[in-house]
Amino acid sequence: MSVMTMTTGNRTRVVSKGRMIGMGVTFVILGLLIFAFFLPGTTVAQKTEFGLNTFTRVEVISLPPLILPTQMAIIAAGLICLGLGAYQLVRGFGRATEVMLGLVVLMFVIAFLTWAARDNAFNLTGILKTTLLLATPIALGGFSGVLSERAGVVNIAIEGMMLSSAFMSTLVGSVTGNLYLGLLGGISIGVLMAALHGLLSVKYKVDQIISGVVINILAVGLTSYLASRFLEKYQELNNPGTFQPIAIPLLSRIPIIGPVLFENNLIVYLLFGLMFAIHFMLFYTRWGLRTRAVGEHPKAADTLGINVFNMRYINVLLSGAVAGVGGAYFTIGSVGRFDEVMTAGKGYIGLAAMIFGKWTPFGAFGASLIFGFADSLQTKLQILNVPIPSEFLLMAPYLATIIAVAGVIGRATPPAADGIPYEK
């Protein structure tokens, strides 16, 4: 297999010919699928209406709905996929390949929506908004994973950390009547769980996956036990209220983007803040360089005087704090009450988003949007009466994760020392 090496930014990346062709074939297949599945059954006269207003209070400019001729739009989307696939096969997009993959997937989704909502109306801005909200805990889980795995500690305990935080933020929020203290309580319990993970996996060198599984079981047990012992009896302990959306002046007035991005509650803004902060810290600070060194080659880092154990502890604790923010979203960030096992696997999906996003904050956020989109779409599709069982649609992100992990589209390479306890 011939290999060409290219330098992107600060590191060297290898793009193999086989992967280039694999991508090209994927583009073409998606294009052909559009023609095979969405084109039949549409007529020239059909129209698809996309609503662009969310009807929230900040919206002053009311946009007319976007009306597309169904058949034309589907053909156009299919042709774009085929064209991009052909170019990829003949010339290759090189480093732009991933962007192009995103574009092709977008075209596929557009074709799908246009087909699903033919002769009907579909609120586009509304679905973008719910996508972001559903993606928030997943993305925060992903960031939590990025922090610990970049330092070489596999963290499948995110689920448990988020669950305990969801519980604790409700409890503290209800008792003190202060949501900020509730959030702080959630973060603290996340850090505490992370400390246990660090102790077991860094100090006692327990297999990191076992340690993670234990924390998840422990979190389910503790929260469910305490919830049925106290929260069910004393309802006032489970009534913290929720963070209200804050509209950012001016920015929230922008059509479409405004209501989606700039009229959210504190935790969603924290998500964006953390995304940029973690990216900056990982790639542009001394701490980040050390973190990555410890995750890639702890021995070398140790030789240069970096305290591997300390770096790992710090990162695992930070990871717990971020998972704590994500856990708080489930209760004081959205529904305002705790229910048993309410995280329902979102922590695991956050981990998948991290892998999908190649251990980067932006990547993890992008991947979580895909999961959030599939989630929000399934409720909408039931309304539209699409002949696809919603269960299959819900399966799609999991399947996509397996494909991503298997490296069929874009190999995901973890930090080299990820999961290996360091022995001095």
Add this chain to the structure above:
Amino acid sequence: MAGSLGEALLLPLLAIITALIVGAIFIALTDPVVLAALGNFFNAPLAAVAAIGNSVVTAYVSLFRSSFGDPVRMVNALVSGDPNRLRLAFWPLSESLVASTPYIFAGLAVAFGFRCGLFNIGAEGQLFIGAICAVWIGYSIGLPWIFHLPLALLGAMVGAGLWGAVPGFLKAKTGAHEVITTIMMNYMAYRLADWLLHGPMMRPGYNPISPDILPSAYLPKFFADPIRFHAGFFLALFMAWVVYWLLFKSTLGFEIRTVGANPSAAKYAGMNITKNFVLAMGISGALAGMAGANEVLGLNHNLASAFSSGYGFDSIALALLGKSHPAGVVLAALLFGFLRSGATGMQSYAGIPIDIISIIQALVIIFVAAPAIVRSIYRIRIRREAGGEVFTRGWGG
């Protein structure tokens, strides 16, 4: 050998005891009566101590009574010889064995994967697939008992085995980590079951429940109601023997263990890594599938969308506690089965939420996985570090 056996049993036993003690402290500290008494500690210190003792004793006595049964009642029933009284007196014991059965299957499944260096978190999903296959064969085909029951079991094994083999194949061919792929496949299995129970497999009516299976596919029961004890328990013990034989007496087992201990050495010795990964995960999946089949063929006789067991996740703890040895897994499964059915009694008699069991389980795993903690508590020195399994680490394989 007696010394090494004692050593092998000492740490798990201490781990269980320590977990039960920590559990007791936790129960006492979350008991409203105890909390009230503690608030009044300086006025009536003895009352507070009594409240703590009372709380813990009530909890563990009811745990014992609902897992083993009330000894007095059992003796009286034996003396009277009245079958009805016998059934009622031995009902808790039977329920514990019924709860242990799926644990044995699922624990064996995870242990088998561990032996090949594979971490099968997918037992829960494979259990679902097994249950789906068993129930489908159970209600859709009419056959004599002698063919129907084996066919339903075989169907569950094949279906869940194929489902389980996929992560093994992906791991061998692409390096995709089985932890992530099996977690993802768990969710896919839930969705698949959801879809089937709301669509193709839904019984007439509005409830997402499959039709009842035909009596010819039932795992036979030995006693009249309310005793639910059925042949699944003996099947599970038989499978434990089969797994023991496979792992330690067959060439396949030798290869699987070699691959698990050191994949590079196995490859160098000419062993086919892909074949062993696929087989190990396939067999693991088949065993987990039998846990699902056991539940639908032996107990429920149908599949409901609320069918969620948690057996698949608990089985990770079992395999660790049993040191991935079939005999150890059976013992651990009995322990968990008795705890689980005892916890139901704790909930109804002592008002302690059933989730205390998850806490105790988590503590047991912590103490088993980090023996250093237990050793430092009891100040014991062990000659040799008890050998754990070496898992393939990291996500990339």
